[in-house]
Amino acid sequence: xxxxxxxxxxxxxxxxxxxxxxxxxxxxxxxxxxxxxxxxxxxxxxxxxxxxxxxxxxxxxxxxxxxxxxxxxxxxxxxxxxxxxxxxxxxxxxxxxxxxxxxxxxxxxxxxxxxxxxxxxxxxxxxxxxxxxxxxxxxxxxxxxxxxxxxxxxxxxxxxxxxxxxxxxxxxxxxxxxxxxxxxxxxxxxxxxxxxxxxxxxxxxxxxxxxxxxxxxxxxxxxxxxxxxxxxxxxxxxxxxxxxxxxxxxxxxxxxxxxxxxxxxxxxxxxxxxxxxxxxxxxxxxxxxxxxxxxxxxxxxxxxxxxxxxxxxxxxxxxxxxxxxxxxxxxxxxxxxxxxxxxxxxxxxxxxxxxxxxxxxxxxxxxxxxxxxxxxxxxxxxxxxxxxxxxxxxxxxxxxxxxxxxxxxxxxxxxxxxxxxxxxxxxxxxxxxxxxxxxxxxxxxxxxxxxxxxxxxxxxxxx
Ligand code: ADP
Ligand code: MG
Numbered sequence: 235x236x237x238x239x240x241x242x243x244x245x246x247x248x249x250x251x252x253x254x255x256x257x258x259x260x261x262x263x264x265x266x267x268x269x270x271x272x273x274x275x276x277x278x279x280x281x282x283x284x285x286x287x288x289x290x291x292x293x294x295x296x297x298x299x300x301x302x303x304x305x306x307x308x309x310x311x312x313x314x315x316x317x318x319x320x321x322x323x324x325x326x327x328x329x330x331x332x333x334x335x336x337x338x339x340x341x342x343x344x345x346x347x348x349x350x351x352x353x354x355x356x357x358x359x360x361x362x363x364x365x366x367x368x369x370x371x372x373x374x375x376x377x378x379x380x381x382x383x384x385x386x387x388x389x390x391x392x393x394x395x396x397x398x399x400x401x402x403x404x405x406x407x408x409x410x411x412x413x414x415x416x417x418x419x420x421x422x423x424x425x426x427x428x429x430x431x432x433x434x435x436x437x438x439x440x441x442x443x444x445x446x447x448x449x450x451x452x453x454x455x456x457x458x459x460x461x462x463x464x465x466x467x468x469x470x471x472x473x474x475x476x477x478x479x480x481x482x483x484x485x486x487x488x489x490x491x492x493x494x495x496x497x498x499x500x501x502x503x504x505x506x507x508x509x510x511x512x513x514x515x516x517x518x519x520x521x522x523x524x525x526x527x528x529x530x531x532x533x534x535x536x537x538x539x540x541x542x543x544x545x546x547x548x549x550x551x552x553x554x555x556x557x558x559x560x561x562x563x564x565x566x567x568x569x570x571x572x573x574x575x576x577x578x579x580x581x582x583x584x585x586x587x588x589x590x591x592x593x594x595x596x597x598x599x600x601x602x603x604x605x606x607x608x609x610x611x612x613x614x615x616x617x618x619x620x621x622x623x624x625x626x627x628x629x630x631x632x633x634x635x636x637x638x639x640x641x642x643x644x645x646x647x648x649x650x651x652x653x654x655x656x657x658x659x660x661x662x663x664x665x666x667x668x669x670x671x672x673x674x675x676x677x678x679x680x681x682x683x684x685x686x687x688x689x690x691x692x693x694x695x696x697x
Contacts, residue, residue: 238594241542245598245605248534251500252609258496259616259664265494266620270487275471281493285486287436288389289689290467290478292443296321297691300366302374302426303683304355304415307381307434308399308457308525310334311351312680313358316687317366327365330683331358344406344414352418359424374426375694377686380411381434381460383488389693392431398490399458399525402511430689433486434643434682435462440484440689441681442641449639451621452678455614455653456644458516459523461489463621489617490519497521498609502533509556518617522610524646528559530606535559535599544595545588552586559585565650568603575600604652611653615660622665622673630668641678648677 266282273284298320305312314330333354339347359374368374382401386392391412397403406414412431419426432440435452439462442449451463467473467483503521506529507513510520520526536553538544545553552558563581570577575596582588582599618640622628627638647654662670 237543241538241544241598244534244538244542245602248500248502248602249605252498252605254498254609254612254616256663258498259612259619259660261496262494262613262616263619263623263664265496266489266492266617267623269492269494270620270624273487274465274469274485277472279472281491283383283395283486283488283491285383285433285488286386286470286473287433287462287484287486288386289432289436289440289484290480290482291692292464292484293440293685293688293692295324295444297444297688298323299691299694299696300368300374301687301690301694302355302359302376303379303437303686303690304351304376305379305381305434305437305683305686306335306351307379307682311354312683313355314680314683314687315358315362315366316684318688318691325684328684329366330680340401340403342403344403344409345418347403347406348414348418349421352415352422352424355419355426356422356424359426369696372696375429375690376426377430377432377437377688377690377693378412378415378428379432379434379437379682379686381454381458381682383491384411384431384433386431389689390429390431396512396515398512398516398519400511427695428690429693429695430686432682432686432689433460433462435460436484436486437682437685437689438462438641438643438678439464439681440685441683442639442676442678442685444684444688445678446639446641446676448637448674449641449676449678450625450627451618451638452641452643452681453614453618453647454644454682455523455642455647455657457523457525458519459490459614459644459646460519461487461617461621463487463625465625487621490516490523492518492617497613502530502537506530506533518613522613524561524644524650526561527606527610527646528561528564529557531564531599531602532556532559534602534606545586545591550586550588553588561646562649564603564606565652568600568607568650568652570600607650607653608656611656612660615657615664618661619664627673628665628669635672637672637674639674639676641681642675643678643681648679
């Protein structure tokens with residue numbers, strides 16, 4: 235029918251605009267490399283902030299003692315403790331708890347957010363068992379993973395540049411987040427010292443390095459997205475401090491804010507951005523990360539309903555509700571292997587109150603999920619190629635058997651199988667056969683929390 239034809243042409247046009255052929259991904263990777271250079275050259279030189287992390291020594295395996303970590307960065311926050319055994323001892327015990335952040339606290343006041351976090355931390359510390367031991371006379375020490383852009387002033391201090399991922403707490407912007415957390419910890423009557431402030435990507439890099447010495451970069455694909463990597467300290471013109479002994483510095487790219495004319499952006503992305511809490515910001519993040527993929531799908535479906543009566547005479551009201559389709563639900567539809575697409579049917583019913591859809595309609599929805607996930611996954615692979623290029627590791631070197639390992643984490647990467655497979659295949663496609671065995675993507679399960687505790691250990695006041 236004419237309506238079906240119209241719906242399919244909307245879908246087809248969207249697919250064309252989302253296309254990411256290899257040549258385009260290479261342009262994106264080159265643009266990433268160029269922006270990396272610009273961001274390292276001067277403060278504000280690029281949309282890529284290329285933040286200096288003050289981490290110039292990654293974990294060695296000699297870390298020893300009890301350390302805590304607190305990971306704040308999205309929908310949930312995690313608190314963990316680890317007893318580290320020192321040289322050859324590894325991680326002796328490890329415990330964590332995960333708590334979700336009440337949505338009102340994400341847009342409230344700084345004090346309310348930090349008090350809530352500190353209270354959860356205090357509860358967790360109170361449950362510490364005999365498996366964990368703080369030497370007498372010492373304070374407990376904490377690594378704080380804070381996954382928002384921060385201008386660090388030292389390894390244990392830094393001012394919040396801006397919020398992302400649905401957080402918006404005005405009075406925290408520009409503040410030292412370590413000071414804010416410290417005050418909240420004191421208000422809880424807890425005696426604890428924050429010895430390291432790290433971004434989740436930096437934590438993941440540190441956690442990955444602890445178990446694999448070939449880890450040179452980390453990428454997070456969760457609610458948002460970001461990457462960090464080990465840079466040559468002399469390749470950072472904007473760094474005027476003393477050159478670290480190691481000759482290296484971990485850079486937090488804040489790649490979610492990457493922008494390039496080569497990115498395949500559509501009318502739906504532009505509208506999503508314009509209506510977001512942070513218009514014009516985090517454009518890369520808005521097309522590849524978990525907070526947004528489901529929302530992009532919803533927007534296309536909405537247009538198909540409004541202009542081509544895709545779901546019948548009237549536009550289902552629920553389809554108009556922003557962010558009602560979460561990425562885990564999108565991924566469940568995408569992964570539906572049943573012959574009559576039962577999962578798609580039940581998601582449509584439960585989320586949008588849409589029933590009586592035909593199989594072809596459900597198939598088109600799976601195809602739409604595929605288009606959105608494929609674009610995101612392929613662009614993340616292009617971003618990784620950009621990092622490899624910056625480090626000159628995108629061509630075959632004479633060093634035989636050298637491996638470059640990228641530690642990956644985040645709920646999107648972990649749970650969205652089609653996305654992950656597409657990312658890994660695309661990376662192989664981009665680097666070519668000769669290199670594809672030496673470039674390894676490794677899942678670093680909760681590397682960011684572990685990494686923060688490890689960095690807290692290497693920054694311990696009692697060393
Ligand atoms: P955060 O990024 O908030 O620190 P996570 O790394 O756990 O937390 O990522 C959570 C995000 O991962 C969710 O917001 C969601 O977008 C995505 N996600 C979680 N589960 C799935 C799933 N089954 N399929 C697709 N995406 C998922
Ligand atoms: Mg996280």
